[in-house]
Amino acid sequence: MSSSAPLAPTFATHEVTNQAPPLVYDAWKTDVPLREAVHREGGGWAEADIAKYGPLVGGELMQQGFLANENKPKFKPFDRYGNRLDEVEFHPAYHRIMEAAITHGIPNFAWRHEQTPGAHVARMALSYLHNQADQGTSCPLTMTYACVPTFRHHPGLAQQWLPRVTAASYDSRFIPSEKKTGVTIGMGMTEKQGGSDVRSNTTRAHRLGEKGPGNPYSLVGHKFFFSAPMSDAFFVLAQAEGGLSCFLLPRFTPDGERNAIRIQRLKDKLGDWSNASSEVEFQGAVAWMVGEEGRGVATILEMVALTRQDCMIGSSSLMRQALVQAIHHTRHRKAFGRRLVDQPLMLNVLADLALESEAHTVLTARVARAVDAGPRDEREAAFARMATAVGKYWVCKRAPVFVNEAQECLGGAGYVEESNLPRLYRQAPLNSIWEGSGNIQCLDVLRAATREPASREALFQELMTAQGGHPAFDAELARISKDFADTATLEGRSRFVVERLALALQASLLLRAGNSQVADTFCETRLGGAHGACFGTLPAHAPLKALVERAFGEDASA
Template sequence: MSIADRFSTHSVENQPPSLAPYDAYATDLPLREALAREGGGWAEQEVAQYGPIVGGELMELGVLANENRPKFRPYDRYGHRTDFIEFHPLYHRIMQLGIEHGVPNFAWRHEDRPGAHVARAALAYLHNQPEQGTSCPLTMTYACVPALRHQPDIAADWMARITSTQYDARFIPASQKLGNTIGMGMTEKQGGSDVRSNSTRATPVGASGGGQLYELVGHKWFFSAPMCDAFLVLAQTDAGITCFLLPRFAPDGRHNAIRIQRLKDKLGDWSNASSEVEFQGALGWMVGEEGRGIATILEMVALTRQDCLIGSSGIMRQALVQAVHHARHRRAFGKQLIDQPLMRNVLADLALESEAAVALSLRVARAIDSSARDAQEAAFARIATAIGKYFVCKRCPPFVNEAQECLGGAGYVEESILPRLYRQAPLNSIWEGSGNIQCLDVLRALAREPETAVALFAELDAARGGNALLDAEVGRLRAELSRGEALEVRSRHLVERMALALQASILLRGGNDRVADAFCESRLGDAHGLCFGTLPSSASFGLLIERAFPAQT
């Protein structure tokens, strides 16, 4: 017997094989169905192409990019101030793959085709599964376009680079690059949700007004992806809060005076950086009407809020896939975990939640897509984005925790992706308007834009007769909304119920009766507990799990 044999203490058994590489699109029936249902089917080839990359190279890159945090290099070796953040080369590779496959640009490159935003939403949903840090600049780059178009001359100059499929990581002036990325700066120390408290001042360098150059003095408390080529920021002029496009390099080619103070030591991904900055006379162009900055930047915020909903859905999907894969390959007490009745309930319940999340995400994307052509869809997008962001982002942390638990101790160890997903899970509920702000926004929409209530109930009524529980819930919602007192304090509960009713309505029209009925029974009826894994015993556990992630994978 060799020495190696004598000291071989154990063989590794009953551990699952690696999930990756897998095809993250082909194995996702709820996504494929939603893409077709919401009008993005014509782009299936482009979305499908990203599936094996997401489940392959990006899974690997995501691990490595998050092991190598960005480094803040305020000065170069000769002592010149540079305010440079050094990202890991694999972060740049992830950005390159995302941009090449259209994550930030697909909707704008195919703007004339209905459904382009739906296809882009599917790409973003996929991208969020293996790596979330890069989703921040990719989202902001996608979302800046409607706000930037408030200043047509600036939009004409920047659009080709913002919608380019080439990623250019060089730290040089934006106009010399093959592609640009865009960030945003609203939040200041004294107020984030309450942006009216912004104190950064802007004064004209020469002529004043839209498209003119201003000098900005002030600070921003959160300023993510600080190596973006430019940022849409808010600052005060004599006319009030106004939107500006602030480039990293000033028009004369020198570093703009955007001084990075430090990087945030934050929860969540470690591949991307968020920073605190001071504007020490930084130069930027006014975008849109002076004094109307909040309205202008809200056009960007509407799309980043949509992406919070999509991002949380993507995180949940990755957690679900990991859980199902593990349970399929792990035995305990004489059976595969996936065959243990109680584990089947947990996995099926997670699958149902995940399917409802992606269904709502792509429905909201279709409403955004149709907004310019259809007033009712525009009203629906207005209210459903806030409802969806509130609810799905809130479901994400407990969802990831439950999926993590399916892996047992292995789900708590950093070598698995679950701890990374768990750290990231709360982000989307805080960023871009926290939970209360979303609920207040729903109330504001209902009060100031009555057409949003019409659009919401039209969507709910479209499934009338499909399930008695939904019919009853829609009736109750109508009654409760008409009872005007104490609306603000009741708004979380109301918005939660709107979200569930919306998800039920979409699933009922999706044509999968057993999925929709299980959702209605568990989420609208009283046949579900507070935790996941509490579906009624009548649920089609096997079907729900198999739809979510089929066995042959």
């Protein structure tokens, strides 16, 4: 070889091309369906507050979410000297996400603006945005939001705790709550032997003095799922003399000592990695009865109703984030000489995902309005009881298959942890399981339909307001009425009935929202049968490009 021959560039094997750039964007500004839904349902007055969170979610918090999930919580049972700690250690990214969420109002906005109609709708939007950056932190945030009605069963406890529950301040210190600027609240209902059948709970509550609401008890027993064990206090169920009752269980006793809550281990979960879930034992832990003795389920169900709403918010926002990632990737990736988004079959898939995502968003926002108006409007309260269960069942059920389809849009890159699609996919099944699985939701729908005529009437009145909007919708209304008429076999058919009810409710909301391209396509495909079993099966005449552009516009990247 001649000494004058040029040397090959060392290690310069190729040039990186045809890759989507990092996505940094405004999660609020680029979400037309969400913005329209929030205004339609009465939360538009809070747009300035919501808008502040959009760039944070699409920027810094998205990166913090990666870090918080890569660095899982660690259980610290003892200190180096052998003293009992029962603490959970979190990565700084987790604390930063929690700080941003609480400061911007995820758990507290609705309560701080409670006298203004639409406050819970605005808070829904904030939570919807937050979930897209990280889902694990939404567990303690949701429970802290949802605990307020349960606290109000006892004015003394409410006066003591609610100022810090609703404070826009995150205080992560493991110290007695009265020394903190803000607190978070967890809950524990299920035990090994019962699961959803909480009336089979064996944890015992022994009174320490006078019995009844507001008085202290000593708890002995266990919880098999004890969410967010680093919280400052928990609502739990235990058997008192008069039956299953609700108790407030703080981490510290009134004298400042660590309460006898013994963490056995942290759960090794499929997803939700940034958050800790645990198994615990109560070894004489001091707690205060909340609500009437023997009425524990009814007392804590007010909290559960709000957490079920948040399951809908969580799943609809997961699907939104998966859609955003899919559209962004396909706009920048080329194959066979064209961008992926310009290929007819890929465009069909994206449009189908966009259509479904918007349907879930409008239903979630409508339920938030019912939750918001319920205390002032009996019809809205009745509608919320049934619609929450319908929506919780259907929206949460759709998340895993939706996220998987979005992964496929990215190909192999969507299966690699460097994208956030695997995290979304692991997270997707959670909300259909948490706070009552699919069967529980269907049974709740049937219970409300048969035992609470006002709830059934309110839901059907809601559906009837869109009658005449589309032939397929009108035909679906007639079928649903017949489905409910056959009560002998209704329980065994309830999943099918609730599914059709959810689709009809989504269709009615889309029809009344006024975008004919979205509403007509949804009615034709989801109700009229012009759709296959998989995504990407919209008819050829569907407005595919318009649906994708509406979902995530060309100017999405910041």
